[in-house]
Amino acid sequence: xxxxxxxxxxxxxxxxxxxxxxxxxxxxxxxxxxxxxxxxxxxxxxxxxxxxxxxxxxxxxxxxxxxxxxxxxxxxxxxxxxxxxxxxxxxxxxxxxxxxxxxxxxxxxxxxxxxxxxxxx
Numbered sequence: 001x002x003x004x005x006x007x008x009x010x011x012x013x014x015x016x017x018x019x020x021x022x023x024x025x026x027x028x029x030x031x032x033x034x035x036x037x038x039x040x041x042x043x044x045x046x047x048x049x050x051x052x053x054x055x056x057x058x059x060x061x062x063x064x065x066x067x068x069x070x071x072x073x074x075x076x077x078x079x080x081x082x083x084x085x086x087x088x089x090x091x092x093x094x095x096x097x098x099x100x101x102x103x104x105x106x107x108x109x110x111x112x113x114x115x116x117x118x119x120x121x
Contacts, residue, residue, distance in 0.1 A: 032064055040064075040101060044071055047097040053077065053089045068105040071097070075109050 041060045048057035058074040075093060077086050090109045097107045 032067075040069060040071075043100050044073060044097055044104075044107070047100045048073070048075060048093055050096050051089060051092045053081070053085075054093060057093075064103075067103060069101055069103045070106045071104060072108045072110070073097075 041062050044060050044062065045057045048054045055076040055078065058076060060071060060073045062069055062071040064070075073093070075090060077089060081089070093109055094107045098104050
């Protein structure tokens with residue numbers, strides 16, 4: 001029908017697209033097999049910046065199981081907060097983390113009070 005060189009060029013282009021798709025899919029599958037959650041932990045740390053009253057988000061442990069994220073975060077709070085207010089802040093953090101990462105099915109948080117010493121005042 002046209003130029004005889006066109007068919008091999010189009011076939012080569014299709015072959016390259018198939019290899020790119022297979023490579024990208026394989027990379028995603030192997031990352032999930034090895035619990036690759038590097039970018040997700042940064043997003044969980046960022047979620048703590050949106051909750052007023054949380055001083056910092058420390059240690060984060062996350063694991064991807066069946067397309068769902070299970071995470072544990074250590075949250076630093078003001079030591080003068082009551083237990084009720086600290087629990088509300090942790091609940092707000094969990095809600096915000098679930099909003100940032102809809103795949104986050106379980107986000108447990110542990111609070112650590114930060115107290116100011118006499119020398120720092």
